[in-house]
Amino acid sequence: MCEANILIIGGGISGLSTAWWLAEGGARPEVWDAAPRMGGKIRSHSESGYLTEDAAGILMNFHQEVDQLVEASGLSDKKISRGTDMRRYVVHKGELRPVPMKLPALLASSMWSLRGKLRMATELLVAKGGHERETVSEFIRRRLGNEILEKVMDPFIAGTLASDPDKANAWAVLPRLTDLERRYGSFTSGMFINRVLHKKGRANIAEAFSFFGGMAQLTKQMAAHPAINTRKEFKAVDIEPADKDGWRVTGVNSQGIEITRRFKQVVISTPAPTAANLLNSINGELGKLLQGIEYAPLTVLHLGMTRDSIAHPLDGTGFLAPRQEQLSFNGNIWMSTLFPDRAPEGKVLLTSYIGGARHPHRCSWSEQQMVGNTLQDLRQLVGVTGEPEYVRSVQHAQALPLYHGHYYERAESVRSQLGKHRGLHLAANYLDGVSARDRIIQGAITAQRILNSRRQSASREPTTHINPAVAH
Numbered sequence: 472m473c474e475a476n477i478l479i480i481g482g483g484i485s486g487l488s489t490a491w492w493l494a495e496g497g498a499r500p501e502v503w504d505a506a507p508r509m510g511g512k513i514r515s516h517s518e519s520g521y522l523t524e525d526a527a528g529i530l531m532n533f534h535q536e537v538d539q540l541v542e543a544s545g546l547s548d549k550k551i552s553r554g555t556d557m558r559r560y561v562v563h564k565g566e567l568r569p570v571p572m573k574l575p576a577l578l579a580s581s582m583w584s585l586r587g588k589l590r591m592a593t594e595l596l597v598a599k600g601g602h603e604r605e606t607v608s609e610f611i612r613r614r615l616g617n618e619i620l621e622k623v624m625d626p627f628i629a630g631t632l633a634s635d636p637d638k639a640n641a642w643a644v645l646p647r648l649t650d651l652e653r654r655y656g657s658f659t660s661g662m663f664i665n666r667v668l669h670k671k672g673r674a675n676i677a678e679a680f681s682f683f684g685g686m687a688q689l690t691k692q693m694a695a696h697p698a699i700n701t702r703k704e705f706k707a708v709d710i711e712p713a714d715k716d717g718w719r720v721t722g723v724n725s726q727g728i729e730i731t732r733r734f735k736q737v738v739i740s741t742p743a744p745t746a747a748n749l750l751n752s753i754n755g756e757l758g759k760l761l762q763g764i765e766y767a768p769l770t771v772l773h774l775g776m777t778r779d780s781i782a783h784p785l786d787g788t789g790f791l792a793p794r795q796e797q798l799s800f801n802g803n804i805w806m807s808t809l810f811p812d813r814a815p816e817g818k819v820l821l822t823s824y825i826g827g828a829r830h831p832h833r834c835s836w837s838e839q840q841m842v843g844n845t846l847q848d849l850r851q852l853v854g855v856t857g858e859p860e861y862v863r864s865v866q867h868a869q870a871l872p873l874y875h876g877h878y879y880e881r882a883e884s885v886r887s888q889l890g891k892h893r894g895l896h897l898a899a900n901y902l903d904g905v906s907a908r909d910r911i912i913q914g915a916i917t918a919q920r921i922l923n924s925r926r927q928s929a930s931r932e933p934t935t936h937i938n939p940a941v942a943h
């Protein structure tokens with residue numbers, strides 16, 4: 472049995488970004504994936520002139536490491552970038568209303584009652600509070616009142632994270648806002664101070680982007696790094712400690728042939744239930760913690776339509792649906808407005824997200840039911856007439872892990888159990904954020920940790936370093 476150095480189990484964006492940063496730091500990692508293609512949930516699909524995404528469709532970024540990865544992997548020319556100031560809509564009393572993005576416009580909007588406006592305007596005066604188990608609903612209600620929770624934050628959490636604001640952990644899913652409160656006492660003063668810093672060039676500018684050819688360009692390019700060795704259709708089925716040091720990992724190929732190899736470092740980047748199965752015999756407590764992570768199901772429904780069959784100008788990113796509006800989906804993104812290559816000339820692509828933690832039963836609707844219910848809502852909201860010329864739906868039984876109230880205790884326990892096993896790492900979207908951006912950052916941090924430990928344990932090896940900025 473030959474010994475290799477670093478194995479990454481799972482070639483989704485979490486595993487690939489860890490591998491990519493390791494490769495940039497001079498290592499030669501191996502990535503195993505059970506599926507016939509790398510990229511995990513991220514997949515871009517071209518058909519009939521439409522380009523649709525199975526999962527991540529927009530990368531919202533404000534981290535320089537993400538820029539660094541995009542540039543170093545040669546994707547800068549393929550990037551389609553949008554500012555984060557594009558109009559966003561929300562449904563209010565059965566109509567689309569632009570979400571005011573600046574404070575004066577927010578306070579002037581007729582979406583709020585006078586009482587609601589006063590409550591928002593006095594955010595500066597609300598005493599600092601909060602705790603690590605506080606939910607999004609508790610946090611927003613405490614600082615800004617109920618109206619903004621119901622009309623904006625509730626649909627934001629349901630629409631972007633498939634989560635439920637009554638259960639989602641505020642520190643975990645709203646890190647920037649909760650951080651503003653912790654550092655400056657209020658959002659209003661925090662945002663003001665950040666704006667001043669931003670003018671002086673100390674903060675990163677936010678940007679929303681994808682690529683010509685779709686988000687899968689990113690995972691493809693990472694997997695193509697010359698120092699990364701990828702093995703598709705190779706499923707890890709067992710991990711056990713090796714005699715002296717490192718790990719013996721068994722994988723099964725598509726012909727059912729088992730191969731056992733020895734690695735010094737192993738990164739598990741699969742969804743939590745698979746990680747739990749792999750780790751149960753090594754550390755039952757860790758297996759139990761991972762097994763307990765809940766996931767929400769979600770269906771992505773893409774509708775391609777002729778431009779002239781929709782009355783609305785579609786002049787924004789799309790819209791989110793508050794709970795009380797009782798729509799059949801959580802949000803509807805106008806993909807072809809964001810990224811023009813998503814639909815043929817004279818056509819548009821509208822993508823809806825159905826189900827999530829609040830309405831998991833909707834994921835069992837047939838495609839016909841989903842299309843019918845979605846069209847009924849779209850007819851009223853954006854003036855759709857006629858039928859779609861293109862339909863594609865993608866079902867994810869376990870779409871996204873839910874960062875519910877006790878997220879911090881669980882994450883801490885996971886890290887403390889993991890710390891007992893030298894050379895074993897977890898890099899996946901049930902820790903440190905679900906977004907593609909957070910996956911890239913976590914990959915960089917995990918890679919740096921591995922490179923540092925290699926350096927410590929083998930001082931004879933040449934020093935490797937990727938970027939000190941990410942090793943915090």
Ligand SMILES: Cc1cc2nc3c(=O)[nH]c(=O)nc-3n(C[C@H](O)[C@H](O)[C@H](O)COP(=O)(O)OP(=O)(O)OC[C@H]3O[C@@H](n4cnc5c(N)ncnc54)[C@H](O)[C@@H]3O)c2cc1C
Nearest residue numbers: 481483484485504505511512526527528529707900906907
């Ligand atoms: C519908 C949807 C929309 C989203 N939209 C956005 C968005 O617009 N913007 C954004 O930033 N994020 C978005 N996300 C989030 C983001 O896409 C995911 O969090 C991310 O892609 C998850 O990557 P991952 O590598 O952690 O997991 P996965 O992509 O699930 O990858 C895990 C990999 O492990 C492999 N595997 C499993 N078991 C084994 C085994 N035993 N051996 C070997 N390999 C194994 C699997 O085959 C898979 O390739 C969205 C997610 C979903 C579901």
